[in-house]
Amino acid sequence: MTQDKSRGWFRGGARDTTQLDLAHGTPVPRGAADGLPAEAPAGEAYHDTVQVDRSVFAAERVPAPAVSSGDRAPDPLGDTGSVDVSAIRLRTVEAHLDEILGAVPQPDPIELAVLDAQGLLCAELVVSSRALPAFDQAGLDGYAVRSADVAAATVEAPVELAVVGQSLAGSGEPAAIAEGLAQQVAVGAMMPDGADVVVPAAWTDQGAARVGVYAALPAGSYVRRTGDDVAPGDTAVQVGTPIGPAQISRLAAVGRERVSVRPRPRVSVLCAGAELVDIGTPPGPGQVVDVNSYALAAAARDAGAEAYRAGILPGDPRRLVDLLESQLLRSDVVLIAGTFANGGVDVLQEALHALGGMSFTQVAMHPGPLHAFGRLGPADVPVICVPGEPVAALVAFEVFVRPAIRLMLGKRQLFRRTVQAVSATQLLSPLGYRQYLHGQVMRHPDGGYVVEPIGDGDQAMLARMARANCLIVVDEDVTEVSAGGLVTVMPMLLGG
Amino acid sequence: MTQDKSRGWFRGGARDTTQLDLAHGTPVPRGAADGLPAEAPAGEAYHDTVQVDRSVFAAERVPAPAVSSGDRAPDPLGDTGSVDVSAIRLRTVEAHLDEILGAVPQPDPIELAVLDAQGLLCAELVVSSRALPAFDQAGLDGYAVRSADVAAATVEAPVELAVVGQSLAGSGEPAAIAEGLAQQVAVGAMMPDGADVVVPAAWTDQGAARVGVYAALPAGSYVRRTGDDVAPGDTAVQVGTPIGPAQISRLAAVGRERVSVRPRPRVSVLCAGAELVDIGTPPGPGQVVDVNSYALAAAARDAGAEAYRAGILPGDPRRLVDLLESQLLRSDVVLIAGTFANGGVDVLQEALHALGGMSFTQVAMHPGPLHAFGRLGPADVPVICVPGEPVAALVAFEVFVRPAIRLMLGKRQLFRRTVQAVSATQLLSPLGYRQYLHGQVMRHPDGGYVVEPIGDGDQAMLARMARANCLIVVDEDVTEVSAGGLVTVMPMLLGG
Numbered sequence: 001m002t003q004d005k006s007r008g009w010f011r012g013g014a015r016d017t018t019q020l021d022l023a024h025g026t027p028v029p030r031g032a033a034d035g036l037p038a039e040a041p042a043g044e045a046y047h048d049t050v051q052v053d054r055s056v057f058a059a060e061r062v063p064a065p066a067v068s069s070g071d072r073a074p075d076p077l078g079d080t081g082s083v084d085v086s087a088i089r090l091r092t093v094e095a096h097l098d099e100i101l102g103a104v105p106q107p108d109p110i111e112l113a114v115l116d117a118q119g120l121l122c123a124e125l126v127v128s129s130r131a132l133p134a135f136d137q138a139g140l141d142g143y144a145v146r147s148a149d150v151a152a153a154t155v156e157a158p159v160e161l162a163v164v165g166q167s168l169a170g171s172g173e174p175a176a177i178a179e180g181l182a183q184q185v186a187v188g189a190m191m192p193d194g195a196d197v198v199v200p201a202a203w204t205d206q207g208a209a210r211v212g213v214y215a216a217l218p219a220g221s222y223v224r225r226t227g228d229d230v231a232p233g234d235t236a237v238q239v240g241t242p243i244g245p246a247q248i249s250r251l252a253a254v255g256r257e258r259v260s261v262r263p264r265p266r267v268s269v270l271c272a273g274a275e276l277v278d279i280g281t282p283p284g285p286g287q288v289v290d291v292n293s294y295a296l297a298a299a300a301r302d303a304g305a306e307a308y309r310a311g312i313l314p315g316d317p318r319r320l321v322d323l324l325e326s327q328l329l330r331s332d333v334v335l336i337a338g339t340f341a342n343g344g345v346d347v348l349q350e351a352l353h354a355l356g357g358m359s360f361t362q363v364a365m366h367p368g369p370l371h372a373f374g375r376l377g378p379a380d381v382p383v384i385c386v387p388g389e390p391v392a393a394l395v396a397f398e399v400f401v402r403p404a405i406r407l408m409l410g411k412r413q414l415f416r417r418t419v420q421a422v423s424a425t426q427l428l429s430p431l432g433y434r435q436y437l438h439g440q441v442m443r444h445p446d447g448g449y450v451v452e453p454i455g456d457g458d459q460a461m462l463a464r465m466a467r468a469n470c471l472i473v474v475d476e477d478v479t480e481v482s483a484g485g486l487v488t489v490m491p492m493l494l495g496g
Numbered sequence: 497m498t499q500d501k502s503r504g505w506f507r508g509g510a511r512d513t514t515q516l517d518l519a520h521g522t523p524v525p526r527g528a529a530d531g532l533p534a535e536a537p538a539g540e541a542y543h544d545t546v547q548v549d550r551s552v553f554a555a556e557r558v559p560a561p562a563v564s565s566g567d568r569a570p571d572p573l574g575d576t577g578s579v580d581v582s583a584i585r586l587r588t589v590e591a592h593l594d595e596i597l598g599a600v601p602q603p604d605p606i607e608l609a610v611l612d613a614q615g616l617l618c619a620e621l622v623v624s625s626r627a628l629p630a631f632d633q634a635g636l637d638g639y640a641v642r643s644a645d646v647a648a649a650t651v652e653a654p655v656e657l658a659v660v661g662q663s664l665a666g667s668g669e670p671a672a673i674a675e676g677l678a679q680q681v682a683v684g685a686m687m688p689d690g691a692d693v694v695v696p697a698a699w700t701d702q703g704a705a706r707v708g709v710y711a712a713l714p715a716g717s718y719v720r721r722t723g724d725d726v727a728p729g730d731t732a733v734q735v736g737t738p739i740g741p742a743q744i745s746r747l748a749a750v751g752r753e754r755v756s757v758r759p760r761p762r763v764s765v766l767c768a769g770a771e772l773v774d775i776g777t778p779p780g781p782g783q784v785v786d787v788n789s790y791a792l793a794a795a796a797r798d799a800g801a802e803a804y805r806a807g808i809l810p811g812d813p814r815r816l817v818d819l820l821e822s823q824l825l826r827s828d829v830v831l832i833a834g835t836f837a838n839g840g841v842d843v844l845q846e847a848l849h850a851l852g853g854m855s856f857t858q859v860a861m862h863p864g865p866l867h868a869f870g871r872l873g874p875a876d877v878p879v880i881c882v883p884g885e886p887v888a889a890l891v892a893f894e895v896f897v898r899p900a901i902r903l904m905l906g907k908r909q910l911f912r913r914t915v916q917a918v919s920a921t922q923l924l925s926p927l928g929y930r931q932y933l934h935g936q937v938m939r940h941p942d943g944g945y946v947v948e949p950i951g952d953g954d955q956a957m958l959a960r961m962a963r964a965n966c967l968i969v970v971d972e973d974v975t976e977v978s979a980g981g982l983v984t985v986m987p988m989l990l991g992g
Contacts, residue, residue: 170769170783188771188884253785273665287668288629295742463725463730466737
């Protein structure tokens with residue numbers, strides 16, 4: 001693994017995730033909107049992942065939570081469970097993304113058979129040692145002739161030439177013609193010495209022993225010359241080019257069976273939670289089926305990674321450390337959703353701390369503020385922790401993990417393209433938090449896009465997510481987008 | 497295999513491939529433009545795949561070739577080699593596409609593990625037999641209480657409740673609270689009977705034995721109720737939905753380990769040509785490395801197929817038939833580039849005729865007019881033949897094969913989206929032919945798109961193709977697009 005700190009993603013380029021939106025449809029407990037005490041802050045108190053500082057009630061009653069860029073915030077509480085809050089920092093989405101992208105290593109290039117390289121970025125400058133075509137060849141079926149011989153040919157006064165044999169594609173027999181002669185040639189066949197033009201069969205009387213030519217052609221017509229396509233020393237594929245069918249054509253043409261590419265990062269996907277059971281196990285009372293390891297493995301593959309679903313982490317501290325260690329040995333990234341924070345000590349947090357420097361972080365975003373990042377194990381493998389709530393986990397994947405995977409793949413465009421769309425409804429967002437909301441974006445008949453958040457406070461989360469084709473993004477400093485106003489939308493179409 | 501003739505692709509929907517463009521940069525033999533005789537037709541004579549009817553010279557001198565919709569045209573010649581021209585029909589791109597799409601069967605659905613189903617279309621209606629959540633649970637960390645008990649709570653006058661134990665996530669222990677009591681709950685934990693609200697920890701003094709609550713909350717606040725997300729009998733995934741991370745979430749959540757999907761069609765890719773050698777073999781005099789089987793296998797994968805590169809067909813008639821028969825047994829589609837037409841009998845054409853009804857066709861398109869289609873073997877497997885010239889082969893793939901693969905996958909959108917772009921240069925196109933030209937399309941700073949054909953007549957084909965990000969399409973009835981005029985562009989971005 002090599003690491004290049006001077007990569008260009010810091011500067012320039014559209015980091016299009018920097019704008020966002022909270023819709024109308026933020027998860028609000030039924031009836032809560034009407035009944036909250038006047039003292040309660042109007043904005044952030046309404047979210048499941050509520051971030052309420054005790055000082056709001058006890059002292060200043062400032063509704064906006066303090067947001068810093070990586071510094072410690074004054075004792076944020078909320079749904080952090082038993083996590084040691086003194087170790088938790090409140091930071092912006094940008095600051096957390098910067099930490100991850102700045103620390104992700106670039107896997108060394110690997111050599112793959114050309115067809116296996118499809119979709120990856122070329123990691124070498126491929127130079128042709130051959131000329132393509134390798135010989136002067138006929139560009140179509142017809143007669144190889146000397147252009148001087150047919151210079152006077154017309155339909156009214158065809159030029160007659162004697163036909164001396166035939167040149168077939170694939171034949172390596174050298175041949176030659178002299179003045180007054182023609183040779184029948186098939187497309188792709190070697191041109192006989194002396195001939196400098198191919199007369200298309202249709203422009204002749206198609207004779208076998210003698211041929212009448214109806215038209216004059218300038219020298220070189222319908223001849224593919226040696227090196228026309230690729231000369232020896234020409235670049236066949238540049239470093240950094242995505243390898244698609246056209247690049248595979250060129251690699252095959254210059255005789256390359258294997259090519260050096262940026263590999264797919266191996267991402268190990270794990271999840272933590274005392275309540276989790278595997279998909280095949282009927283959940284007992286209080287238990288929930290593990291959704292995240294499936295969804296995140298799918299999302300990681302979709303982003304270009306080679307993703308392995310390593311499944312549910314054991315709650316036993318010893319086995320937990322063993323499993324994490326073995327994943328750190330075989331992965332380029334370890335992705336963990338959820339925690340064992342459950343009214344007591346979080347064994348996951350303790351295990352991660354035992355394996356290296358892991359920083360737990362409150363990120364000023366909705367949904368899902370609890371995140372962590374570190375590089376652990378002997379190989380300093382990046383470990384990314386995302387919230388355990390399935391919708392928050394997939395949003396966190398979009399915001400932090402997908403760009404990291406694309407960076408490891410060598411992609412120039414780390415972030416999804418965003419579009420500005422007209423919001424069909426009013427959207428409210430708490431000050432200081434970046435809000436991501438699932439929505440449906442569609443083209444407006446008059447041009448541009450219209451977006452609508454999916455569902456409302458009563459509609460639960462997986463159901464909403466499955467119908468969405470975009471994330472609506474409301475920036476930290478925006479508290480309201482009126483119906484008809486413009487919002488930033490990140491389309492996430494997945495085929496179909 | 498089942499076949500449904502009543503599919504909807506015939507009608508409606510954007511068949512966006514119906515418009516196209518020939519650029520400035522059509523392959524013109526060097527110097528040919530200046531030197532052609534006055535009698536030569538001005539348009540189509542300039543292409544490598546020239547289609548010139550003898551009648552142009554001998555009789556009517558009509559420059560536009562006759563184009564019909566599947567009927568026989570009067571003896572078209574050109575680069576058809578030794579193919580029996582009486583069996584060849586000249587037809588439009590639309591007519592050929594209609595024949596292929598109308599004859600492609602739909603493979604039967606298969607069952608796959610949910611992660612292997614990624615990217616495919618769901619072939620069953622998945623209904624949940626479970627409620628999600630399966631039990632009332634805490635929406636965040638805090639205290640489960642009776643809303644009536646805290647109705648008067650304020651920061652100035654907190655309500656004090658006795659704390660009776662703790663409910664952890666994953667615990668199935670039933671619990672209950674009575675009036676005046678509270679239970680500590682972790683996010684995801686079962687709600688105790690009697691409690692109807694969770695007070696966020698931050699809205700309390702976080703006491704252990706007794707807790708002071710600072711705010712009243714309406715019943716239901718921060719409680720995820722049984723069935724909120726999915727009720728038993730709810731649809732988890734609809735038939736025809738593309739399976740992405742969000743659908744995999746829902747399938748996992750309802751406990752589905754496997755799901756029925758439309759399978760990837762198995763496409764066997766073969767190529768024919770006496771001049772071809774495999775990629776690892778240094779080509780001798782007159783020989784050329786096989787490019788098409790690699791490029792077309794890559795393109796077929798890119799379109800969603802499970803593509804197998806079966807390689808170069810043998811020229812020996814007996815072995816040729818054997819190989820074709822074995823591919824027909826294991827494939828949903830057989831794709832063949834090139835012919836053995838080479839100044840003599842085409843053994844490929846004979847072998848295909850021996851295996852069933854194969855129709856050879858001249859399609860009024862550039863590049864590459866020679867096509868064939870049939871359904872062969874005991875299972876009536878579709879066999880699609882495309883031209884052997886590598887650029888023509890990939891254009892034919894885009895126009896005919898990719899839509900067929902997408903139809904087999906069950907996709908609603910068979911064709912690539914097209915955009916209208918301003919042409920940066922003048923484009924010329926022969927009347928009656930649909931022209932496809934590789935180009936580079938980019939966003940215009942003032943909005944919209946600008947497109948430029950790549951290369952000119954002197955630039956060879958693989959080199960051009962590798963730099964293209966779109967096909968420019970000029971319709972049959974368009975002979976000229978002036979610089980600044982609008983053309984139809986089919987973007988073909990392949991990641992990066």
